[in-house]
Amino acid sequence: MKIDAFCHILPPRFAKGFFAIDDAPAVRNLQNRTRAIPALTDLDVRFRQLDExxxxRQILNVAAPPLEDFGPPARCAEFARLANEELAGLVARHPDRFAGFCGAVALNDVDRALAEIDFCFGELGALGVQIYCHVNGHPLDEPRFDPLWARLAASGKLVQVHPNRTAAWPDYPAERRSRFEIWWAFGWEYDLSVFMARMVFSGVLERWPGLKFLIHHGGAMVPHFAGRVGPGWDQLGARTPGDEKADVTGYPLTRRPLDYFRMFHVDTALFGAEDALRTSIRFYGVDKVLFGSDSPYDPEKGPGYIRATVGNLAALDLTDAERAAIYHGNVTRLLDLGEPAAAG
Known part of the structure; x- marks a missing residue:
């Protein structure tokens, strides 16, 4: 059994509204990209791919961009409700294909987001929510988001974290835009890593250790820079002049920074990079790794990254029990998933 804990879709009515938006630059930038991937909107195409x-089964979420980019907060909230009702409907109609969904929330209005989270969990049975690394450029350790973390920690649900910078984030201060899609290839992994660091040093994980974060792309940079995250950050403040100490003053932590970084769960969506996957598993431990593919964003537009990840896991020096834990055991335990019901 394989349960894919991080893959994307555009449900029909949501997709229709998404493609009709013409006054939000971030949305318009992704409309062409998503139109070129049939499996995002066509279930027949998707199911034929998955038969391989x-x-x-997949745990669904709505494809990027973040809902906060859709326009005014009221519009964003409307799209969140539309997405979640449709996602719940897909899971109900195809339980043999979809193990559940993580709800869409727009965090540019925290009160509306909390109401949507309650609706998703209480009425629709969502397994969690998908959030992004920042909200219109604002970090998620701002105090206004504390009620969000309290609610999500109390729920015991999954919090999928997806990166979200664009070409508007330059690679150098002297430039105005990122070139060569560096913003995607390297910038997204930096985004995820920064998000994790802010959750650590702001004390979010200290105050709400029950948060079940699932970090996309194998935990991004963190496992590959364990020396900097570990003994490097044990020396926090040693590199900072006395008149800049505010830059390194955070929430009082009771453990090493490294210990908090190991509290995150990560997926296997590393696009066929076997060595990177091996490093990620070694850093986090088998019990913190969930099978996830990022489908359908591979060059084949659906099955490619799934197949590559399966191949990587087969090649790694894992026991059958460890492989089964990554494929389905960890997510089943983490979210208390049952067996799929018969398809209607």
Whole structure:
């Protein structure tokens, strides 16, 4: 059994509204990209692709961009409700294909987001929510988001974290835009890593250790820079002049920074990079790694990254029990998933 804990879709009515938006630059930038991937909107195409993988189900979320980019907060909230009702409907109609969904929330209005989270969990049975690394450029350790973390920690649900910078984030201060899609290839992994660091040093994980974060792309940069995250950050403040100490003053932590970084869960969406996956598993431990593919954003527009990840896991020096834990055991335990109901 394989449960894919991080893959994307555009449900029909949501997709229609998404493609009709013409006054939000971030949305317009992704409309062409998503139009070129049939499996995002066509279930027949998607199901034909998934047949290759046998006993395989997906946990769905809505494809990027973040809902906060859709326009005014009221519009963003409307799209969140539309997305969540449709996602719940897909899971109900196709339980043999979809193990559940993580709800869409727009965090540019925290009160509306909390109401949507309650609706998703209480009425629709969502397994969690998907959030992004920042909200219109604002970090998620701002105090206004504390009620969000309290609610999500109390829920015991999954918090999928997806990166979200664009070409408007330059690679150098002297430039105005990122070139060569560096903003995506490297910038997204930096985004995820910065998000994790801010959750650590702002004390979010200290105050709400029950948060079940699932960090996309194998935990991004963190496992590959364990020396900097570990003994490097044990020396926090040693590199900072006395008149800049505010830059390194955070929430009082009771453990090493490294210990908090190991509290995150991560997926296997590393696009076929076997060595990177091996490093991620070694850093976090088998019990913190969930099978996730990022489908359907591979060059084949659906099955490619799933197949590559399966191949990586087969090649790694894992026991059958460890492989089964990554494929389905960890997510089943983490979210208390049951067996799929018969399809209607």
């Amino acid at each position: 993988f046998g006993d395989y």
